[in-house]
Amino acid sequence: MNLLPKAADEFRSxxxxxxxxxxxxxxxxxxxxxxxxxxxxxxxxxxxRDDVLIIGCxxxxxxxxxxxxxxxxxTNIDLSEKVVKQxxxxxxxxxxxxxxxxxxxxxxxxxxxxFSVVLDKGTVDALMSNKSEQVVSDIDQILNQVDRxxxxxxxxxxxxxxxxxxxxxxxxxxxxxxxxxxxxxxIQTSKSFALPVFAFVFTKITMKTPLIEIQLYNDxxxxxxxxxxxxxALNAIKQCQMTCFRKYxxxxxxxxxxxxxxxxxxxxxxxxxxxxQMIVVNSVTKYRNKPFAAFIVPKSRNLDWLYSTPAGxxxxxxxxxxxxxxxxxxxxxxxxxxxxQVKSEMTNAVLDFKPVYLSDNLQxxxxxxxxxxxxxxxxxxxxxxxxEDCRYGSDNEWKRRxxxxxxxxxxxxxxxxxxxxxxNDLVPDYSxxxxxxxxxIVTGLKTHFxxxxxxxxxxxxxxxxxxxxxxxxxxxxxxxxxxxxxxDIDSEMVRIAKTWFGLDDTLTTCIVDDGIKYxxxxxxxxxxxxxxxxxxxxxxxxxxxxxxxxLSQQNLSIDFDVEExxxxxxxxxxxxxxxxxxxxxxxxxxxxxxxxxxxYVYVIQVTWSNPSNTFIIxxxxxxxxxxxxxxxxxxxEAPSPSNNFNTKDRLIPFLxxxxxxxxxxxxxxxxxxxxxxxxxxxTLIALPExxxxxxxxxxxxxxxxxxxxxxALSPIPDKKSAxxxxxxxxxxxxxxxxxxVDRFVAQENxxxxxxxxxxxxVIHKHLNGWWFVQQGDRTGFAPGAFxxxxxxxxxxxxxxxxxxxxxxxxxxxxxxxxxxxxELSLEQGSFVxxxxxxxxxxxxxxxxxxxxxxxAIYLTSCKGRAVPTRTTEVEPNISPNGLNQxxxxxxxxxxxEHQEYPTHSQSEIFYVHSDFIDKIxxxxxxxxxxxxxxxxxHSSGWWLGRRLKDDYILTWIPSAFLQ
Numbered sequence: 001m002n003l004l005p006k007a008a009d010e011f012r013s014x015x016x017x018x019x020x021x022x023x024x025x026x027x028x029x030x031x032x033x034x035x036x037x038x039x040x041x042x043x044x045x046x047x048x049r050d051d052v053l054i055i056g057c058x059x060x061x062x063x064x065x066x067x068x069x070x071x072x073x074x075t076n077i078d079l080s081e082k083v084v085k086q087x088x089x090x091x092x093x094x095x096x097x098x099x100x101x102x103x104x105x106x107x108x109x110x111x112x113x114x115f116s117v118v119l120d121k122g123t124v125d126a127l128m129s130n131k132s133e134q135v136v137s138d139i140d141q142i143l144n145q146v147d148r149x150x151x152x153x154x155x156x157x158x159x160x161x162x163x164x165x166x167x168x169x170x171x172x173x174x175x176x177x178x179x180x181x182x183x184x185x186x187i188q189t190s191k192s193f194a195l196p197v198f199a200f201v202f203t204k205i206t207m208k209t210p211l212i213e214i215q216l217y218n219d220x221x222x223x224x225x226x227x228x229x230x231x232x233a234l235n236a237i238k239q240c241q242m243t244c245f246r247k248y249x250x251x252x253x254x255x256x257x258x259x260x261x262x263x264x265x266x267x268x269x270x271x272x273x274x275x276x277q278m279i280v281v282n283s284v285t286k287y288r289n290k291p292f293a294a295f296i297v298p299k300s301r302n303l304d305w306l307y308s309t310p311a312g313x314x315x316x317x318x319x320x321x322x323x324x325x326x327x328x329x330x331x332x333x334x335x336x337x338x339x340x341q342v343k344s345e346m347t348n349a350v351l352d353f354k355p356v357y358l359s360d361n362l363q364x365x366x367x368x369x370x371x372x373x374x375x376x377x378x379x380x381x382x383x384x385x386x387x388e389d390c391r392y393g394s395d396n397e398w399k400r401r402x403x404x405x406x407x408x409x410x411x412x413x414x415x416x417x418x419x420x421x422x423x424n425d426l427v428p429d430y431s432x433x434x435x436x437x438x439x440x441i442v443t444g445l446k447t448h449f450x451x452x453x454x455x456x457x458x459x460x461x462x463x464x465x466x467x468x469x470x471x472x473x474x475x476x477x478x479x480x481x482x483x484x485x486x487x488d489i490d491s492e493m494v495r496i497a498k499t500w501f502g503l504d505d506t507l508t509t510c511i512v513d514d515g516i517k518y519x520x521x522x523x524x525x526x527x528x529x530x531x532x533x534x535x536x537x538x539x540x541x542x543x544x545x546x547x548x549x550x551l552s553q554q555n556l557s558i559d560f561d562v563e564e565x566x567x568x569x570x571x572x573x574x575x576x577x578x579x580x581x582x583x584x585x586x587x588x589x590x591x592x593x594x595x596x597x598x599x600y601v602y603v604i605q606v607t608w609s610n611p612s613n614t615f616i617i618x619x620x621x622x623x624x625x626x627x628x629x630x631x632x633x634x635x636x637e638a639p640s641p642s643n644n645f646n647t648k649d650r651l652i653p654f655l656x657x658x659x660x661x662x663x664x665x666x667x668x669x670x671x672x673x674x675x676x677x678x679x680x681x682x683t684l685i686a687l688p689e690x691x692x693x694x695x696x697x698x699x700x701x702x703x704x705x706x707x708x709x710x711x712a713l714s715p716i717p718d719k720k721s722a723x724x725x726x727x728x729x730x731x732x733x734x735x736x737x738x739x740x741v742d743r744f745v746a747q748e749n750x751x752x753x754x755x756x757x758x759x760x761x762v763i764h765k766h767l768n769g770w771w772f773v774q775q776g777d778r779t780g781f782a783p784g785a786f787x788x789x790x791x792x793x794x795x796x797x798x799x800x801x802x803x804x805x806x807x808x809x810x811x812x813x814x815x816x817x818x819x820x821x822x823e824l825s826l827e828q829g830s831f832v833x834x835x836x837x838x839x840x841x842x843x844x845x846x847x848x849x850x851x852x853x854x855x856a857i858y859l860t861s862c863k864g865r866a867v868p869t870r871t872t873e874v875e876p877n878i879s880p881n882g883l884n885q886x887x888x889x890x891x892x893x894x895x896x897e898h899q900e901y902p903t904h905s906q907s908e909i910f911y912v913h914s915d916f917i918d919k920i921x922x923x924x925x926x927x928x929x930x931x932x933x934x935x936x937x938h939s940s941g942w943w944l945g946r947r948l949k950d951d952y953i954l955t956w957i958p959s960a961f962l963q
Contacts, residue, residue, distance in 0.1 A: 033189040033197050035065035038121075038159065041185050041199045045155050046071055046117050053115040053149065055105040055142070056123030059083050067095045075115070077103040106141040113151035121159040124166065131165050143173050150204050158200040159187075162241065167234060174202045175212075175230045181205050182212045184237060196244040198237070216240045247353060257284045259310060265349055276346060277329040280353045281310075283317045291358055293322040294350045295367045296342055298374025299330045300390035300399075303411055320367060326350045332376040332388050339372055379500060385492075387500050389417065389426060398426055400500060402468045413468025415501055428502035430477050438471050442478050463487065464515035469497030476507045485509040487518055580693045581685045581701050583607040586678035589670040590618070600670035602677055606701045615703045621670075623700070624677060628655045630696045651691065653683040736762050738773070738787040747928055752780030760787065770857065785842060785855035807833045810845070810859040811960040813914050824852035828916070829958070831862070858914075860960040907933045907945070910962040924955045932957055 035042075046052060048070045054063050057076035067074055072095075078084050081102040088100035103109065105123065128139050146156050156174075160166060162184075174180040181203040189197050212233040214225040227233040246260055258281075265276040295316060297307045306312035307327065317325050328346055336342055343366045350364055375391040385404050392399060398417040403410065418429040461479075463472055466488035475484055484507075488494055491512045497503035503510075511518065588603040601618040608615070631652050655677075685692045738761075740754040752773060754760065760773040760782065771784045812830040824847060826832065835851065836844040842853045909931055916926040924947060926932070934945035934957070945957045 033159070033187060035062055037187055037189045037197070038062075038199065041187065041201070042066065042119075042157070043069065045157060045201055046119075048072070050116040051075075051114065052117045052119060053077070053110070054119045054121075055146075056120060056126070057083075057087065057100075059087055060121065062119075062121055063098060064091060064095060067091075067098055072097040075099040075101065077101045077105065077108070079104055105145060106138055108145045108149060110149045112148055113154075114149050116151055116154045118146045118150055118154070118156045119159075120157070124158055124170065125160050125163070128166050128169070131169075136169065139169065140173070143170070147177075147204070152204055152206075154204045156200075156202045156204070158202075160198055160200060161195045162198040162200075162237065163195075164238070167237060170200065171230060171234060175210055178210055179204060179206055180210075181207060182210070182233075184212075184214045184233075186216045186240060196241055256282060256286075257310075257314065258282045259313070260353070263349075265346075273333065274331055275334055276331065276349075278326055278346075278349065278353075279313070279329075280324065280326045281313050281317060283323050283325070284314060285318075285323075287321050287323045290320075290322045292324045292326075292354050292362065293320065293365045293367055294326040294328055294346065295320070296328045296339060296373065297330065298369055298371040299332055299336075299376040300374040300392055301369070301371070302329050302332075324355060325367075326353055330373055332386070332390075333378050333381065336373045339366070339368060342366075342373065380496075382492075385412075385496070387496065400426070400428065402496065402500075413470045413501060415468075415470050428473070430473050430502070438474055441471065442474050445475075446478060460485070464519070466493055466497060466510065468493070468501045469503035470501055472497070472508055473501070473503060476504070483509075485511060487511045487513055487515045489514050580609050580689075580698070581606060582609040584681045584685055584701065586674050586681060589667070589674055591667065600667065602670075602674060604681070604701075606703075615707070617701065617703055617707045619700070621673065621677075624655060624680070627696060627700045628652070631691070634694070634696065635691060651687055653680050655680055736789070738762055738789055740782075740786055741788045742786055744782060744786045746780065750781055752778060752782050754782055754786065762787070783855070783857045785857055807835060807846075809862045810834050811862055812854075812858055813860045813916075813958075813960045814858045816855060816858050818852070820853075822853050824850060824854050826854065826858075829960075832859070834859070862960075907935050909948075910934055910945075912961055913963050914961050916958060916961045924957070926957070926961055932962065934962075 046066065050071065050073065052063075052066070052071060052074045054074065054076045057063055057078050058080075063074050063076050074097075076084075076087065076099065079102070084100045084102045091098055091100070124139065124142070127142070128135055150156060158170065160170075171182065174182060183201040183203070185199040185201065187197040187199055209228060210230075212227040212230065214227070214233060214236055216225065216236070225233075225236055227236070243261065243263060260278075260280040263278045263280075264274050265278060266273070267275040301307055304312070306316060307329070313325075313327060316327075328342065328350070330336055330342065347364065351360075351362075354362060354364070371392075377389040379387040379389060379400070381387075383405070385402060387400065387402050389398055389400050391397065399414055400417050401414040402412045404412055416429040416432065417426040418431075419425070420427050461475070461482050461484045463475070463484060463486045466472060466486040469486070472484060472486045475482070486508055488510075489512070494503075494510050494512060497510075498505060583605075584607070585605045586602050587605050589600050590603055592599055592601055599620060601620050602624075604617050604619060606615050606617055607613070635652060684697065691697065737759055740756055740758045740760065743756045744754045746753040752760075752775065754775070758775065760775045762771050762773050763779070764772040765784065770781045771787065773780065773782050773787075810832055812826045812828055812832065815828045816824075816826055818825040823842075824845065826847060830847060832845040832847045832854065834843050834845050837856070843856050843859070844851065845854045845859075910933075912926045912928055912930040912932060915928050926947070931948045932945050933948055934943050936944040937959070943957050943959050943962075944955075946955065
C-alpha cells in the first residue's frame with residue numbers, strides 16, 4: 001500500500017490527503033508516537049479549562065485521548081474534508097463538545113487570541129520537506145497564524161523529529177520575536193525510531209531576555225538545561241540526536257568490537273556538574289550465556305590504559321567474558337556513597353543501551369574491581385585545570401596529578417605521595433624514581449654522565465616547559481650540583497608547582513616567559529652560560545651543547561621556528577674563526593628508514609677545538625663520497641690528468657670504494673666500512689691545515705639541524721628485535737604490506753588472483769617463492785616474485801636475505817626473460833647454482849659465470865639427484881630419439897660417480913606443479929594440476945611414465961615439474 005507521497009510537494013496538496021485517508025480507512029494513523037508516549041508532556045501543559053486547537057489532526061486518536069482525560073474544549077482542523085467528516089461521525093456521540101472543521105492552517109478564520117493551546121503532531125514535519133522558498137513561506141504562514149490565534153501565556157506544542165532545517169527555522173522564528181519562552185522536551189517513545197522525537201513547547205509571554213530550557217534523555221521534571229544563546233541550545237539538541245541515533249544503530253545490530261561515543265549523564269538536581277560518563281562496548285567475541293553487563297570503573301582509574309582506551313576495554317571484556325559491557329565512569333568531584341548507590345542511579349541508563357533481543361526484565365550484573373568506587377580528593381579546581389589526589393589499590397597508595405580541562409583525559413603531571421610524619425598531610429615523594437618517561441630521561445642522563453670521561457656536573461641547565469615541576473625536582477634530586485633554570489609561559493603553573501608538587505625555588509630558578517623568545521634573546525645576547533637545554537612538553541628533546549657525549553633524545557618533534565633557533569645556537573658554538581676539528585671518531589652505524597629507502601648512517605663523534613664542544617653527527621656514505629670528490633677537485637696533490645694520475649705524492653686519503661648492484665645498504669657492508677671510514681676521518685683531520693681546516697671539511701663535520709632531528713625518527717624494528725618483543729593486546733603484530741607488480745591469475749583454489757597495483761598483507765613467506773597472503777577477508781598463496789614492498793622499493797640483496805649456505809644446484813622449470821639488468825634470462829631445463837636465497841622470492845644464481853637474480857618459483861631443487869657435470873649448460877627439451885644417447889652418457893657417468901636411483905617395481909603417482917611445454921613435439925606437454933604415473937626414475941631428471949588421462953602413452957617426463 002502506497003501511503004507516503006512520491007514527491008514531497010504532494011504533502012501540501014488537498015487531493016493527496018483525501019486519497020491518503022481513503023487508503024488508510026478507519027485505522028488511525030499516528031505520526032511517530034501515540035498519546036501514551038506524549039501524556040507526561042501534554043498533561044503538564046494542557047489543562048481542562050484550556051481551549052485547544054489541533055492543526056492537521058488527520059485520523060489520529062490524539063484529540064480523542066485528550067478529551068477522555070477531561071480536556072473537552074478541543075477544535076480539530078485538517079486540509080482534507082473527507083477525514084474531517086469521518087472523524088466527526090466517529091466522535092459526535094461520545095465526544096459531543098469536540099469540534100471538527102475543514103480548514104487550511106495557513107489561512108485560519110478564527111478570531112485573534114481565541115485559543116490557549118495550539119497542538120501540532122507531524123504537520124510541520126510533513127509540510128517542511130525542504131528549504132525551498134515556497135515551503136518556507138507556507139511554514140511562516142502557519143507560525144504567524146499560530147501567533148495570532150494564541151492568547152497571552154498560550155502554548156504552541158509541536159511534536160516533531162526535529163530535523164536540522166526544521167529545528168533551526170522554527171526556533172529562530174520564535175526566538176527572534178523575543179516574546180516566547182522556548183522549551184524542548186526529549187520524548188521517550190515505545191516505537192523504535194533512529195531519530196528521537198521532541199516536543200517543542202513555545203509559551204507566548206513578554207520577556208526581556210530570551211530563555212531556552214531543554215530536557216534531554218529522561219522525563220524528570222527538574223532535569224533542565226538552561227540557555228540564553230540559541231546556538232548553544234540547538235547544539236545540545238543535535239548532540240542528543242546524534243547520541244540517540246548511534247544508540248539506535250548500536251542496539252539494532254551487533255558489530256564486533258564497536259563502541260558508543262562517550263555519553264554524559266547529569267544528576268536531576270544539578271545540570272552544572274556531570275555525574276557519570278558511560279561507554280557501551282561490544283566484545284570481539286560473542287558469549288552465549290553472558291550477553292550484557294555493566295562495569296563500574298573506580299574513580300582513580302578513569303585515565304588508566306585499561307579503562308581509557310578501546311584496546312584496554314576489550315581486555316577487560318575478554319577477562320569478564322561478556323558480549324556487551326557498559327563502562328560506567330565515576331567523576332572525581334562527585335560523591336558516591338557506595339557501589340549500591342551507583343547501581344541504583346545507573347540501572348535505567350544502562351538498560352537503555354541493552355541489545356534489542358534481550359528481555360526488558362533482564363537483571364543486569366554490575367561488575368567492578370576490588371577497589372570498589374575508588375577515592376579521589378579534589379585539591380584545587382579552576383576554570384582551566386584540576387589538581388586531585390587519587391588512591392590506588394587497597395594498600396593506601398596515593399598519587400597527586402594535574403589535569404587541564406582542555407584535555408581532561410591527559411595527565412599533565414603526576415607524583416607519588418607520602419604521609420608527613422609531623423602533620424600527617426600528604427606531601428610529594430621524590431625518593432623513588434618511577435618507570436615513566438621522567439624516569440627514562442633521568443636514567444638516560446645519569447648513564448650518559450657516568451659513561452663520560454671528566455664529566456662536569458656543575459653546569460647550567462635550562463628546562464623549557466616547567467609544568468607541574470615534577471621533572472624539575474627529579475633532575476635536581478639526581479644532579480644536586482647542577483644549577484637548573486625552569487621556564488614556563490604561565491605564572492599559574494609556577495604557583496601550582498610550588499604549592500602542590502613540592503618545587504623548591506631555593507634549588508632552582510623559575511622564570512615566567514615564552515621559552516622560545518627567551519632562547520632567541522640568549523642567542524642575540526650571545527650568552528654562553530647555558531650548557532644544556534631540555535624541552536619538556538608533549539615531546540622531549542635533550543640538546544647537548546657543551547658535553548663530551550651526545551645526550552639521548554626521545555620522540556623529538558620540532559617545528560620550523562625552534563629548528564631554526566637551534567641551528568643558530570649550534571652555529572654560534574661552532575662557527576668560530578679559530579675553531580677546527582680537534583678529534584673525530586666513527587663510533588657506530590645506525591639503520592634508518594626515513595627518508596626512504598632503507599639506508600645506514602655512520603655515527604661520528606666530533607670534538608671542536610675552540611670552544612671545546614663535542615657533538616654527535618650522522619653521515620651517509622654518499623656524503624663521504626661527495627666530500628672526497630670535493631677534495632680531489634680542490635687540491636693539486638690529488639691524482640688528476642695534469643699529473644698523469646700520479647698517486648705517489650698523494651695527500652688525500654683513499655675512501656673505501658662504492659659497491660654497486662645494491663649491495664651497499666646491508667649491515668655487514670656498513671660495519672666493514674666503519675673501521676675504514678674511521679681511519680679516513682682521522683687521517684683527514686691530521687692533514688695540513690689548508691686541507692684539514694678547509695671550508696668543505698669544516699662544513700662536513702659541522703652539526704646540522706638534521707643531526708638534532710635524526711633520533712626523532714623512531715627506527716622501524718628489524719625482524720629479530722620485533723620477534724623478541726612480547727605481544728600485548730594493545731600492540732598487535734602488524735603484517736607487512738606489499739604491492740602486486742603484475743597481474744597474477746590463480747589456477748588453484750588455494751591460490752589468490754591479484755591485479756596489478758593491488759595491496760596485500762603477507763602472513764607467511766615460504767622459501768619456494770609462494771607466500772601466504774591476505775587481502776581483505778581473502779587469504780591464499782601468491783608468488784613472491786609478483787610482490788614488492790609497499791613502503792620501500794624491492795631490493796633482494798638489501799632486505800630479507802637468508803644466511804648464506806653452501807651452493808646448491810637447481811633446474812629451471814619454466815623459461816623466464818629478464819626485465820631488469822640485475823636479472824638473468826634462462827631457458828627451461830637450465831641447471832643453475834643458487835648462491836643466496838631470499839624470502840622475497842628472488843634468489844641470486846650463477847649460470848655460465850653470470851650472476852644475477854632469478855625468480856625462485858621457476859626453480860626446482862636437484863638435491864638427492866645426480867646432475868650433469870656441467871650444470872650451467874642449457875638443457876633444452878630433447879626428443880625421445882635424442883634422449884637415449886643422453887641417458888646413456890649420463891648413466892655411464894652415474895655408474896662411475898653416483899649410485900643410480902633404484903627402479904621401482906611398483907608405479908608412483910605424482911602431481912605436476914608447473915606447466916611444461918614440449919617445443920619439439922616428441923615428448924608430452926604437461927599442464928599444472930595433471931597427475932602422472934611414474935614407472936622408472938633416472939637420476940638424469942627424466943623419468944619414464946604416463947599421464948593418467950592418456951592411459952596408453954608412455955613417455956619421458958621431466959622430474960623437475962613433479963611433486
